[in-house]
Amino acid sequence: MTIASDHHFPRHSHDGFGIGVLSFGAQRSWSGIGAVEAGPGDVIMVNPGEIHDGMPFDGGVRGWRMLYLDPALMAAELADETAAEIEIVRPVARDPRLAGAFHHAFARLTEPGAEPLAREEALVGTLAHLLRRHIVKPPRGPEPSPGVARARKRLDEAPELPASLAELAALSGTTRFGLLRGFVREVGITPHAYLVQARVRLARRLIARGLPPAEAALASGFCDQSHLTRAFVRQFGITPGRYRAALG
Structure with missing residues (x-):
């Protein structure tokens, strides 16, 4: 690239x-x-x-x-x-x-x-x-909290599905405020920002496999191609169409 x-x-x-x-x-x-x-x-x-x-x-x-x-x-x-x-x-x-x-x-x-x-x-x-x-191979640092790890696992495994703070907090065994505060502290971004990025990465993989950007947008959880395009450009600096063209 x-x-x-x-x-x-x-x-x-x-x-x-x-x-x-x-x-x-x-x-x-x-x-x-x-x-x-x-x-x-x-x-x-x-x-x-x-x-x-x-x-x-x-x-x-x-x-x-x-x-x-x-x-x-x-x-x-x-x-x-x-x-x-x-x-x-x-x-x-x-x-x-x-x-x-x-x-x-x-x-x-x-x-x-x-x-x-x-x-x-x-x-x-x-x-x-x-x-x-x-x-x-670095020395082992502090283990991530189990609650935040479970929330990240849910977002990583099914980014295309809708998510809510209530759902993630229930998985984590804490309150919505506790989940949000812990997630930002350990990960560096909010759960929603993390979810959007997971969706963009999923869309990129789907486009690399040959799926048109519009279909990749829906399959990765975006409501339409324009929402994917904005998130894709923010994360990678190019549009999904340009990325697809670069793949040949």
């Missing part, structure tokens, strides 16, 4: 590991370790499910290239059953070797007619450098 934008992305998350390089401009973002800044040539990274945002530094346009990697792919490369517990250490890194490996992999993966072996080698080479320098 190649993007140039002055868009301010609200707090959101992705299903997979994200790795990219900022081509020009500068960006400030909120991450799991606090506020960070990235400039041209910096590698930008994010873990699956990690809440983050992004805004241009000083309001200008910034451009970047990004790849999103299936956690199962990372687990396969690690050949380790504990791979699901690993995480990228820093959301921004100045690492010219990794940036070079990324650009090489991105070119191979987006080059029409590129040999499968060349694509695979370029991607695995990037992963090898990423795994050596920027991924760790």
Whole structure:
């Protein structure tokens, strides 16, 4: 994915590991370790499910290239059953070797007619450098509260279904106020914002499988395509139609 934008992305998350390089401009973002800044040539990274945002530094346009990697792919490369517990250490890194490996992999993966072996080698080479320098198995921190975990599980498993604070609070064994306060404290966004993002990610998967945006909107819980489009642009910076066209 190649993007140039002055868009301010609200707090959101992705299903997979994200790795990219900022081509020009500068960006400030909120991450799991606090506020960070990235400039041209910096590698930008994010873990699956990690809440983050992004805004241009000083309001200008910034451009970047990004790849999103299936956690199962990372687990396969690690050949380790504990791979699901690993995480990228820093959301921004100045690492010219990794940036070079990324650009090489991105070119191979987006080059029409590129040999499968060349694509695979370029991607695995990037992963090898990423795994050596920027991924760790972190020590266990505080366990998330069971109530918030149950609420997130419900929203993750069926984002297309309507939800209410009363339903989520009942699942969590608390009051609506208690659920809302705990969810924002632990996750970083409200349950509704989390639900909308889960629906957008579901719609993106459906579009990638060939479903037209209008049908993907309804199947993922949006009342119509226009609501999906607004949420899609806020989260990814492009429309569902452009995303579908980019898939070829």
